[in-house]
Amino acid sequence: MKPALVLSAVPRELELLVNTLHDPYTDAYAMYGVTEGRIGATNLACCAGGVGKSNAAAAATALIERYRPGLVISTGCGGAYPGSGLTVGNLAVASDEIFGDEGVVSPDGWLDLKQMGLPMLQEGGRSWYNTIPLARHEAEKAVQLADSHGLQLVRGRFVTVSSCSGTKARGQELARRYQAICENMEGAAIALVAMRYGIPCLEIRGISNLVEDRDMSRWNIGLAVESAQRFVIKVLEELNRQ
Secondary structure (H helix, E strand, O other), rough: OOOOOEEEEOOHHHHHHHOEEEEEEEOOOOOOOOEEEEEEEEEEEEEEOOOOOHHHHHHHHHHHHOOOEEEEEEEEEEEEEEOOOOOOOOOEEEEEEOOOEEEEEOOEEEHHHHOOOOOOOOEEEEEEEEEEEEOOOHHHHHHHHHHHHHOOEEEEEEEEEEOOOOOHHHHHHHHHOOOEEEEEHHHHHHHHHHHHOOOOEEEEEEEHHHHHOOEEEEEEEHHHHHHHHHHHHHHHHHHHHO
16 A cells, blocks of 8 residues: 655644654655654655745655655645634635635736636646645545544635735635635645646645634634644544545
């Protein structure tokens, strides 16, 4: 069985998962600090590749080249948009990832990459612009697994941004534009790299905050990253059973 590659932005988003691994060890030869180990029969390579799209794309590329995984899991925390049905501590699984900043602000309003005629990826006669689809089968299985454990999980479109939304108005704007449920800073870059390699990508995030006028006293990053990691572990355990 090919290994699974689990990527986050910062180490806190992987600590619980890494502490769960059987026979963990550090790959001293990797370009990035990677902890390898097992959950059941599934071999894992876990890495916090850094914040933002550039770090995420670089780490995903380097580690896919090194480990040749059969599955990429992107995890961490995210901010939920108004109307998503999500609250702090809930789980979200991506159906699609959207590059939310790539485009142009024109006198006539926002133009995305498709309107500009600039695809992110062209392959087999198809073109992908701002929206990158994630693994459907794996996401559906995740939804079923959450239901079986009574966990609050919403599947929908995620937006990846370089500048996080710190106002309610900006969150409402992006939620309407993309019909999305939450935002983050890395997911679309990881999804695009995985697509280029033909590897299924599953993205699971815990909700740390609502996208509103920024007030970090209302956030709970600890709960978000713990919820996400505990669910990733359940997903991997279910993968073993299958």
